[in-house]
Amino acid sequence: MEPNDAPSALTVLSEDERLFRDSVARFADARIRPLVREMDERAAIPQDLVEGLFDLGVMGIEVPEALGGAGARFFHAILAVEEISAVDPAVAVLVDIHNTLVVKALLRWGSAAQRERYLPALATHTVGAYALSEAGAGSDAFSLAARAVADGEGYVLNGRKLWISNAGEAGLFIVFANADPQAGHRGITAFLVDRGTPGFTVGRKEDKVGVRASSTCELLLEDCRLPASQVLGRPGQGYTIAIELLNEGRIGIGAQMTGLARGAYRHAIQYARERRQFGRPIAEFQLVRAQLARMAADIEAARLLVYNAARLCEAGRSFVTESAISKLFAAEAAERVTSAAINVYGGCGFVRDFPVEKYWRDAKIGQIYEGTTNIQLLTIAKQLLGERR
Numbered sequence: 001m002e003p004n005d006a007p008s009a010l011t012v013l014s015e016d017e018r019l020f021r022d023s024v025a026r027f028a029d030a031r032i033r034p035l036v037r038e039m040d041e042r043a044a045i046p047q048d049l050v051e052g053l054f055d056l057g058v059m060g061i062e063v064p065e066a067l068g069g070a071g072a073r074f075f076h077a078i079l080a081v082e083e084i085s086a087v088d089p090a091v092a093v094l095v096d097i098h099n100t101l102v103v104k105a106l107l108r109w110g111s112a113a114q115r116e117r118y119l120p121a122l123a124t125h126t127v128g129a130y131a132l133s134e135a136g137a138g139s140d141a142f143s144l145a146a147r148a149v150a151d152g153e154g155y156v157l158n159g160r161k162l163w164i165s166n167a168g169e170a171g172l173f174i175v176f177a178n179a180d181p182q183a184g185h186r187g188i189t190a191f192l193v194d195r196g197t198p199g200f201t202v203g204r205k206e207d208k209v210g211v212r213a214s215s216t217c218e219l220l221l222e223d224c225r226l227p228a229s230q231v232l233g234r235p236g237q238g239y240t241i242a243i244e245l246l247n248e249g250r251i252g253i254g255a256q257m258t259g260l261a262r263g264a265y266r267h268a269i270q271y272a273r274e275r276r277q278f279g280r281p282i283a284e285f286q287l288v289r290a291q292l293a294r295m296a297a298d299i300e301a302a303r304l305l306v307y308n309a310a311r312l313c314e315a316g317r318s319f320v321t322e323s324a325i326s327k328l329f330a331a332e333a334a335e336r337v338t339s340a341a342i343n344v345y346g347g348c349g350f351v352r353d354f355p356v357e358k359y360w361r362d363a364k365i366g367q368i369y370e371g372t373t374n375i376q377l378l379t380i381a382k383q384l385l386g387e388r389r
């Protein structure tokens, strides 16, 4: 068994998917791996690495070639997120949110003018961010307090967003605000906000336990005036846009968790072969072998759930339950696998000189963003019971 290709799910990839995956894996190995520790310590991704991701073609995966993108599919985005996460899950956040939430939103709901203006930029140099959460609106995301008041030809936005990934690097933000609070969640509207728009500021950056290199910031909207042409979709369609994006985006988080579990597993199996105790490699002890086998089983299951959800989504079949299950399982599996990797390393697993503790720290976020584990359970149960919101 190849340590870096542990589970056999690779057999479900087509030739073009395999080639794409391998090119991303080579990039991650050569360009990201040497920077992992420094990025974690400095809590930042260097600009030239961000540029390298654009040059590689993983920032416009589903953008049509005519608009400067790769003209590939959602499944390719999932593969890219998985491969990058195997090396650095923090860098993968940038790629994941940009592709599965921002590019996807423009592709699906952007007007012709918005697509022409933003998609070439998103494919070549502009990072995107998705701003839904607020201090008082986390799991209850649609109780958001940000307001958009119609004024002349456009809207004036006020409010604060919290926990916004990619905010440090992003040039374009999809911001959700309520333009008709009387209508409840049916008043929520999505806006395209360019960095530098007067009244829009990127605020404090969070100091996090994991995925530290990924920027997570507060956003401030203070009388931020936008023309009506910056509304994405229709006024009041923001709820549908937000929820449909998250249903797909969760598969990306499942891929991130699968990739990072693979990364930790790869280190653990190598260490188990090299580390000797009682006169032999620890990989020869049955209890260590059992730990490695459980890790591989978790990864295999997570990966199959993620790939299946992605294939269903791409095929236009119903996938909401499968998406939530894939994220739920992959996030919990990632926590188990990364914790077991630390156990395999013994004391060396508990210090920063070795790579596995970072995977463990990075795994935790999988149970929080794009819907906590409880929210995935509620979504799955709601689907199974045939209930609507």
Ligand SMILES: Cc1cc2nc3c(=O)[nH]c(=O)nc-3n(C[C@H](O)[C@H](O)[C@H](O)COP(=O)(O)OP(=O)(O)OC[C@H]3O[C@@H](n4cnc5c(N)ncnc54)[C@H](O)[C@@H]3O)c2cc1C
Residues within 6 Å of the ligand: 097, 130, 131, 132, 133, 135, 137, 138, 139, 140, 162, 163, 164, 165, 166, 208, 211, 216, 365, 368, 369, 370, 371, 372, 373, 374, 375, 378
């Ligand atoms: C690193 C990071 C990056 C993020 N990136 C983004 C981003 O790019 N864009 C964005 O919009 N948001 C982002 N978020 C926000 C993220 O989506 C929220 O943190 C998440 O939705 C949970 O909301 P909360 O933190 O307010 O927790 P809360 O909603 O306060 O939840 C606290 C606890 O209560 C539980 N709970 C809440 N309601 C229920 C219920 N009905 N039933 C059972 N249990 C419940 C939760 O499961 C959780 O265990 C990010 C967060 C982090 C930490």
